[in-house]
Amino acid sequence: MENINFKVYTSISTLPENWNEVAASNHFLQTPYLQVLENSAPTNMECFYIGIFENDKLVGTLLSQYLDLNKLESFGERDSCLKTHIRNFIFKNFASHVLFIGNNMISGQNAYALSKEIEHKCLSKLLIDCSNALIIYFKNKGIKIHIVSFKDFYKQNATLFKKNYFNNLYEFNAQPNMIFNLNENWSSKEDYVAAFTKKYRDQYKRAHKKYNGIIEKELSLDDVIFHENRINELYHYVAKNAPFNTFFLAENHFSTFKKQCGSRFRIFGHFLNDKLVGFHTLLLNEDVLETYFLGYDDEIQKNNMLYLNMLYHMTEFGIENHFKKIIFGRTAIEIKSSIGAEPVYMSGFILHTNSFVNKFIGKIFQSLEPNLEWNQRHPFK
Template sequence: MDSNSFKIYSSTAELPETWDRVAVNNAFLQTPYLKVLEDSAPTNMECFYIGIFENTELIGVALAQYLDLNKLESFGERDKCIKKAIRNFVFKNFASHTLFLGNNMITGQNGYAFSKEMNFECISKLLIECSEAIVAYFKKKKITIHIVSFKDFYQECAVELKKNDFSTVYEFNAQPNMIFELHPDWKTNEDYVASFSKKYRDQYKRARKKCEEIEVKELSLEDIQLREKRIYELYHYVAQNAPFNTFFLAENHFSTFKKQLKEELRFCGYFLDGKLVGFHTLLLNGEVLETYFLGYDEHIQKEKMLYLNMLYNMTKYGIENQFKKIIFGRTALEIKSSIGAQPIFMSGFIYHTNKYVNKYIGFIFKNLEPELIWQQRHPFK
């Protein structure tokens, strides 16, 4: 452990040459994606890239994100209730400066990667030390970080972290990550549909019939740039109607993403009478297909069952291109389970830098996080 050190970078231009070799198994930690964050991050976000060294050799990489919630136009408009008003007041006044170790924009264990086997005693110590260094950096700038959160760990990792330096940090479980492990026997979309029980096969046929007038096209960089304003309108509607938000994407995010990731990002547009009424995006991450942001016209979505058809189309792409699994992320848990995704529970860790407030972090978190009630569907025979 004594030979390990870390360095925090604020620009991708400063990153060591071997960065992508260490991050080879995770596209969300490789420089093309980090450049997307650098060039089109949400206006209230600042990113930090952490290099972890053994002597002088880079052996680990990590991502941290600072969010200034004072700059946010809205925390989300879907829920209209007293709890939402209280939650918004608390966040504005006691948690407006938040530091995430990990990626707050996506779901999954995408916060760090190592090129060699590392024990969790070492990992937990490094993550805590990195967070403390960034908190100190902001303190010098007269900015007090209120909340520090370590985001998204699969259960086996969370258990190990809890045995070490995370033992005194409050562990929380948010909505599960919906992951679809694709059956190796499915070679075509027809194989997938044939595996449904009658109820869900009928649902599939009904949804497809509703969407017959919709034309689905993959968009190039030029197509995305031409429709940037409309794309943002569709994204923004969905984002604003989420139960809770800590950021909104920049308007040029999708064109910047396509420019950097090229064929690794698939952008599918949904057109009705020549007008863009929805879109979904997919990131090709090795053998894993990652769903990214989407958007749609509210009225077309209801009439044409657009969201459900998007889920079917993403699954079809995953099967036909022989991906092992699809990461569908959080939210809309029930409808995602109806197409075959399973809930995988993940943990996060969080603390408040004010020791008095931190004593009650568990109580505060439980009362601000709405209880999620949903019914898991089982679509297969």
């Protein structure tokens, strides 16, 4: 550990030249994507790029994000109940300054990438040290960090972190990440549909019948710029109707993403009578396809089963382009299971910087986390 150190960067232009080489295993720690964050992060977010060094050699890259929840216009407007109002009050007054070690904008283990193996004992201490350095950074700016969250680790890594420097942190499991491990024998959507039981094959046919009249088109950068106001309108409808939000995307986010990442970021528009009524986006990360933000017109969604058709289109894209798995994220988990995705539980770790409050962080977190009841679907023969 004495040879391992880190440096915090606040601008992409100052990163070491071999940053992308070290971050080769994850596109979302490479500079094209980080440039998207720098140019079009949510207005309440500040990003930090952390280099991990062995002596003077860069061996790892790490992303951290600070969120000021006081700047949010809304935490989400779908649920209106006493528990939600209490949660929102607590977040505004006692947990509004949140530091994430990791990426709060996408699901999955995307906090760091390493070019050489670092023992979990060393790595867990490094993550703690990074968070402490950023807490001091904000303290010097007159900002008190309330909560630190170490985000999204698969079980094996979480267990090893817990055995080391994360042993005093509260481990939590939010809604499962819905992941579809694609059958390697599928090469077309016909193979996919043939694998369904009759019930889910009928669902597929019914959804496609409802979709009749809507045209899907992949959008170029010029298309995204032309439709960006409408894209934002559709995105905001879905985002505001989510049960809880910690950020809203910047208005230029989708065009910036397309400009910076090109074919690694795909955006598809759904048109009815030449009007954009929905869109979905995909991130191409080596052999993994990751779903990103989407939006839709609510009336079209209800009448034409637009969301379900989007899920089918994402799956068919993954099959036809030979991805090994699709990460669908944590929302709408029951309907995602109906198209083939399965739940994968991931762990996060959290602490409150007030030592007294931190003693009760587990009970507080459990009381604020919404109860989720759902039935996993099993659509295949």
